[in-house]
Amino acid sequence: MRLSNLADYAVVTMSAASRHCGGSRVSASELAAETGLPVPTVQKVVSKLTAAGLLRSVRGAGGGLQLARPAAAITIADIVEAVEGPIALTACVDGHDCMVDHNCAVKPHWPMINQALRGALADISLTQLTPVKEIA
Numbered sequence: 001m002r003l004s005n006l007a008d009y010a011v012v013t014m015s016a017a018s019r020h021c022g023g024s025r026v027s028a029s030e031l032a033a034e035t036g037l038p039v040p041t042v043q044k045v046v047s048k049l050t051a052a053g054l055l056r057s058v059r060g061a062g063g064g065l066q067l068a069r070p071a072a073a074i075t076i077a078d079i080v081e082a083v084e085g086p087i088a089l090t091a092c093v094d095g096h097d098c099m100v101d102h103n104c105a106v107k108p109h110w111p112m113i114n115q116a117l118r119g120a121l122a123d124i125s126l127t128q129l130t131p132v133k134e135i136a
Contacts, residue, residue, distance in 0.1 A: 003080065009037055010045045010083045011076060011129070017055060018071040018130045025064025045083065052082030071130060077121035087118040 003011075016034045020026045032042040046065060049055040056068040067074065081087060090110050092098040098107075 004084060006041075006045065006048075007080045007083045009035075009041055010049060010079050012037065013042055013045050014049065014054065014067075014074065014079050014126055015129045017065060017067055018074075018126050021067055021071050021130075025058060025062065025066050027064050031065070048083050049079070052078070054078060054082055067126075071126040074126040075122045076124045076126075076129075077118050079126075080121060086114075087121065088114045089117065 012035050013031055016031050017026060019034075028042045028046050029039055031037075031046070032039040035042070037045075046055060046057075050057050050065075050068075053068050054074055055065050057063075057065055077087065088110070092104070092107055092110065098104065
């Protein structure tokens, strides 16, 4: 399994945003510069993350983006699901057509497998991806 580029970029963007936690707000352009991602890509990711309630956007003077909740309360599962939707390794769990659906002995077990994967991603908080700044 491989995450989509957009999910990867969302994790990178949230990691960069978390480095501003407690500080001033940051713009999508600043996040793009910090991450090396194209501005339109960061804007698309930020839109999805804001819609999912992971980022908060403040307009006007002194506006910008900030985490909607503490970095320790945001997990990789939250970020991936904001961009990809529910975490599932197969489409058959959602009722999509499958050639062997009528004979599949594994289908009843996919929810357990998907939950294990989601649980593993939910065990990793955003703070674990953000390096601690050393005090000089």
